[in-house]
Amino acid sequence: IAGITQAPTSQILAAGRRMTLRCTQDMRHNAMYWYRQDLGLGLRLIHYSNTAGTTGKGEVPDGYSVSRANTDDFPLTLASAVPSQTSVYFCASSERTGGQETQYFGPGTRLLVL
Amino acid sequence: GQNIDQPTEMTATEGAIVQINCTYQTSGFNGLFWYQQHAGEAPTFLSYNVLDGLEEKGRFSSFLSRSKGYSYLLLKELQMKDSASYLCAGVDSNYQLIWGAGTKLIIKP
Numbered sequence: 001i002a003g004i005t006q007a008p009t010s011q012i013l014a015a016g017r018r019m020t021l022r023c024t025q026d027m028r029h030n031a032m033y034w035y036r037q038d039l040g041l042g043l044r045l046i047h048y049s050n051t052a053g054t055t056g057k058g059e060v061p062d063g064y065s066v067s068r069a070n071t072d073d074f075p076l077t078l079a080s081a082v083p084s085q086t087s088v089y090f091c092a093s094s095e096r097t098g099g100q101e102t103q104y105f106g107p108g109t110r111l112l113v114l
Numbered sequence: 115g116q117n118i119d120q121p122t123e124m125t126a127t128e129g130a131i132v133q134i135n136c137t138y139q140t141s142g143f144n145g146l147f148w149y150q151q152h153a154g155e156a157p158t159f160l161s162y163n164v165l166d167g168l169e170e171k172g173r174f175s176s177f178l179s180r181s182k183g184y185s186y187l188l189l190k191e192l193q194m195k196d197s198a199s200y201l202c203a204g205v206d207s208n209y210q211l212i213w214g215a216g217t218k219l220i221i222k223p
Contacts, residue, residue, distance in 0.1 A: 042213030105156035
């Protein structure tokens with residue numbers, strides 16, 4: 001593994017189903033982030049984690065949950081998917097916390113909720 | 115409120131120069147990023163400015179004016195591979211990133 005990986009690459013999901021998007025980084029970065037990207041809108045922060053064992057809410061956290069059991073993994077869970085959660089989801093990491101740190105992005109997960 | 119404004123789309127010719135502007139309104143300011151994002155791919159870091167002035171990195175340069183709340187990304191000797199979206203993001207006083215919607219740059223031969 002080099003950098004950040006995300007799985008699955010893409011997914012079609014029935015509304016009401018539970019789904020976990022996986023994110024793993026091998027750079028030993030402290031901070032990790034989940035964004036969604038929708039056409040015509042900037043990246044919107046869903047949740048973040050400054051270090052293993054801690055998480056925080058971003059701009060659009062409703063309907064999503066995260067956990068950070070260790071440094072490398074930061075899964076994002078949709079408890080009961082709705083069509084408005086159709087989006088491209090990017091996981092990112094930075095060596096240290098703080099918006100001034102360069103963020104490194106995973107390849108994204110394209111999610112379609114029907 | 116906090117806001118990042120950048121043009122939705124720009125077109126330029128291969129070999130030419132293009133300037134992509136970004137204006138920001140943030141509560142406090144701790145720097146500004148430019149990222150490049152090719153269609154269907156992840157954003158990748160281009161530059162970070164926190165002081166006024168121009169920073170050059172090869173064909174790409176980024177400029178910041180803190181007094182005007184303004185930045186631009188300058189791309190020289192455009193190549194077809196520069197066709198991408200360019201994302202501007204400001205860092206506010208809480209060190210949170212505020213992202214613009216991105217500028218889609220189309221390069222024509």
